[in-house]
Amino acid sequence: MYFQSFNEALVMDGHGGYVWAAYAISLLVLSLILLAPRRRQQRFLRQMAGEQKRRQQGPTVNTEVN
Amino acid sequence: MWSFFHKLGSPPWLYRIAGTILRWLLPLTLVTLAVGLCWGLLFTAPDFRQGNSYRIIYIHVPAAVVALAGYYVMAIAGAVSLIWRMKMADIAMKACAPIGAALTFIALVTGAIWGKPTWGTWWVWDARITSMLILLFLYLGVVALYEAYDNKEAAGKACAVLSLVGMVNIPIIYKSVDWWYSLHQPASIKFTGDSTIDPSMLYPLLLMIGAFYAVFTCCLLMNMRAEILEREARTNWVKKLALEYRA
Numbered sequence: 032m033y034f035q036s037f038n039e040a041l042v043m044d045g046h047g048g049y050v051w052a053a054y055a056i057s058l059l060v061l062s063l064i065l066l067a068p069r070r071r072q073q074r075f076l077r078q079m080a081g082e083q084k085r086r087q088q089g090p091t092v093n094t095e096v097n
Numbered sequence: 098m099w100s101f102f103h104k105l106g107s108p109p110w111l112y113r114i115a116g117t118i119l120r121w122l123l124p125l126t127l128v129t130l131a132v133g134l135c136w137g138l139l140f141t142a143p144d145f146r147q148g149n150s151y152r153i154i155y156i157h158v159p160a161a162v163v164a165l166a167g168y169y170v171m172a173i174a175g176a177v178s179l180i181w182r183m184k185m186a187d188i189a190m191k192a193c194a195p196i197g198a199a200l201t202f203i204a205l206v207t208g209a210i211w212g213k214p215t216w217g218t219w220w221v222w223d224a225r226i227t228s229m230l231i232l233l234f235l236y237l238g239v240v241a242l243y244e245a246y247d248n249k250e251a252a253g254k255a256c257a258v259l260s261l262v263g264m265v266n267i268p269i270i271y272k273s274v275d276w277w278y279s280l281h282q283p284a285s286i287k288f289t290g291d292s293t294i295d296p297s298m299l300y301p302l303l304l305m306i307g308a309f310y311a312v313f314t315c316c317l318l319m320n321m322r323a324e325i326l327e328r329e330a331r332t333n334w335v336k337k338l339a340l341e342y343r344a
Contacts, residue, residue, distance in 0.1 A: 032139050040139060043149035049214050050152045053207040054138060057156045061130070061312060064199045068319035075326055079339035 106185055108325045109334045115318040122318075126311035133305040141301055153211040155301060157204060159309035164200035164232065165267060167193055167313055171239070172264050175257030185321075187253040188328070190260065191243055192320035196313055198236035205229055216280050224273035225281040228266055235263040 034040035041047050104110045137155030144151035171193035178186035208226065209219045220226070239256045246252035274283045285294040292299060329335045 033142055034139060043152075044143075046149040046152075046214055049150055049210050050138070053153045053156060053210040054134065056206055056210075057160065057203045058134075060199050060203050064196055064316050065312065065319075067195075068316065068323045072319075072323040072326060075323065075330075076339050076342040079330065079335070080343035083336070083339060084343065 106183060108185070108329050108332075111185055112322055112325050115322050119315060119318055119322075122311065123315050126308065126315050129304065129308040129311060133301060133308045136301040137305060141298055144298075147215055150211060150214045153207050154298075155305045157207040157211060158302060159306040160200045160207065161204035161229070162306055163309040163313050164197055164204055164229075165270060166310070167197040167200060168232065168235070168260070168263070168267055170317070171197060171236075172260045175260040178253055179257040179261075184328075187257075188321050188324045189317065190239075190253070190257060192317050192324060194236050194239040194243070194256075196316045196320070198233060198240065200309070200313070201229060201233040201236060205233065212280075221280055223279045223281060224277035225270065225279055228270045228273050231266050232263075232270065235260070235266065238263075 032040075034043075041051070043050055133155065137152055141152070143149045171190050174186045174190035174193065177183050178190060205226070208229075212221070213219050239260055242256050242259055243252045246255065273279065274281050286292045286299070286302070294302070326335055326338070
């Protein structure tokens, strides 16, 4: 490791605020774009599964569907 | 060869193969990203003129490089969907836009943060930065345009045309630092001739560029999978998938 102590890595000779902020914002944006599609897919599948369930329990049960 | 293209147009096949790729690409991406971030943030020596603020290079440059590369992918996918009416190309084009917007946003924000201690200002309206801002608007434009149409086929066509017209911005971004006077430095990594960057800084930078390419690919595949499911909601294979999900 280049820095001698945790504190030194945090301050980075006065540039710490800029560097850590840049890394933090980037990590936040990256995790957002990595997590968004999974959430979208799971929401869709949950919705689909719910509809299938309703259709099965509904008054006009059609066993051919599903 | 042709059977490969035929398969490429098949939604369930693409959905499955993308899932298989993601199963090993996603962990690999996260590990590479974590290693590269720690390397650049904690293990490299500071720049002799800029000090520690230069560490921002390890996210700024990869984000900008992949934001530009992503535009090629989007425009080519748009052209393919326009010319050959390939549905999967349309899906790929739509999937690129939000990722490209996010990466361009990262490049702009980290650039502004880097500019403050280095140039003494957060923002200048010079050619490189302004053309990158236009790139962000192009990406956001594609996202917004797609949502603006009820007819998805018309939306796809309009977005493909927009992304192709927007291609004119790409060489401007590349050449902006050579054509106009700018605070922004010209490229340090060159394919021809020697790079003007020390190997101890070059290797973590190349690793991070690789990591950002991998992030882009992962997001692209995941977005495409989600989009495929929604478009194929009425088909039996998606119904079966939902059934398995409930179980």
